[in-house]
Amino acid sequence: MFLLEPVGLGQRDNDVYLALLELRRATAGQLAEHVGEPLPEVRAALADLVGAGLVHQLGHAPASYLVVAPDEALAALIQRRRGDLARMQVRVEELARRLRSGAPRPGSAVELVEGEDAVIASVTRLQAQAREEVLAVDAPPYLGGQWNPNDFEITQLASGVEYRFVYSADSLSTPLHVANMRRCVAAGEQARVLPDASMKMVIVDRSTALMPASYREPDAAVRLLVRESALIDVLVCCFEAMWARATPVAAVDPVDGAPERSPGRSGLSARDGELLALLSAGMKDRSIARALGVTERTVGRRVTELMAELGAQSRFQAGLLAARKGWI
Incomplete structure (x- = not known):
């Protein structure tokens, strides 16, 4: 069975996806053993599946992979190729029924x-349903106890969906997270x-949102799914208030070895722009x-310079003057 061919994925991707559907969650090594394929090929297939939004990656060392319900993950792709994917949709619905055991979907305005x-x-599912914009506040706690990259965002950005993210200080606590933010920018x-x-929070098309069930004692594995209601309007207002207070992150060129210099920035490097x-x-x-992967002493010395x-005369004034000069 070659399920994923109509959406541009190959036989290898298809085999790994179906194997993960059977296992529900597995590492790359476990999948390689299950499908009898070399580990590098399985990892390449998993990268394709994560980028397509069909599989979610948890952690890094070692990463484990979780299959997403087929009718949720493939909904956006099916809509774009409705004619060619008619037969595929039948199969997707069959797989979804097997995975979710026919559980009914609640229809209330707020669902736990x-x-x-x-x-x-x-x-x-929310990202796949987005047609215009995704608004999000990136802050812990994270599933699995650590932050995980959202590669599906890159796919959605390429299709024309607008993403606006507000990052907290804790969400930019590692060079890996900062690098991912830069990649998305x-x-x-x-x-x-x-x-x-x-x-x-995550708000899609100002009509649906996902938020923690509690902000006092947030649990990454317990959320509220909010559909069109007055609460959505309140959440959008909260997001816009945070957006207005937040500092914009400008796109910068990557730093490869020696810092790159930007014309008109008095020798400012990409790393200085981040700082x-x-x-x-x-x-x-x-x-x-x-966040930058350097020592605190290095930061202090460069800030002084x-x-x-x-x-x-002050750090706050330095930020204002840098913004006025167009450095950030």
């Missing part, structure tokens, strides 16, 4: 979503940093150092 698998399926994401942002953006957002030296170059 419990469990990692259910939350992941909801996040993927380069692909078209509009990103801003607000250190104290804690109201984790100034995080500094102007109110992040402390320790948090900036973790940039303040002298800008003629600033």
Whole structure:
């Protein structure tokens, strides 16, 4: 059975997807053993499936992979290719019934979503349903206890869906997360940093949202799925208020070895641009150092140098002057 050919995926991707559908969750090594294929080929297939929104990656060392319910993950692709995918949709619905055991879908305005698998399926389904925009606040806690990349966003950005993200200081605590943010910004994401942002949420087309069931004691595996209601309007207002307070993140060229210099920026490097953006957002030296993968002493020394170059008397003034000069 070659289920995924109509959406541009190959036989290898198809075999790995069906194997993961059977196992529900597995590492790349477990999948390679299950399908009898070399580990590098299985990893390449998993990368394709994650990028297509069919599989979700949890963790990094080692990563485990979770299959997303077929009728949820493939809905957007099916809609774009309705004519060619008519036979595929029948098969997808069969697989979905097997995976979800025919469980009915509640239709209330606010629905409780419990469990990692259910939350992941909801996040993927919401993104796949997006036609215009996705608004999100990125803050812990994260599923599996650690942040995971959202490769499906790149696919949606390429299809014309607008993404606006507000990142908290805790969500940019590692170079890996900062690098992913930069990758998404380069692909078209509009990103801003607000250190104290804690109201984790995802809002799709201003009609559906996913949010923690509690902000006092948030649990990553317990969410509220909110459909069109007055609560959606309140959440959009909260997001826009945070967006207005947050500091924009500009797209910068990647740093390969020696810092690249940008014309008209008085020798400012891409890394300096990142540092100034995080500094102007109110992040402390320790948090900036973790995000950039350098020592706190290095950050402090470079901040002092940039303040002298800008003629600033304080860190806050340095952020203002850098923004005025177009450096950030």
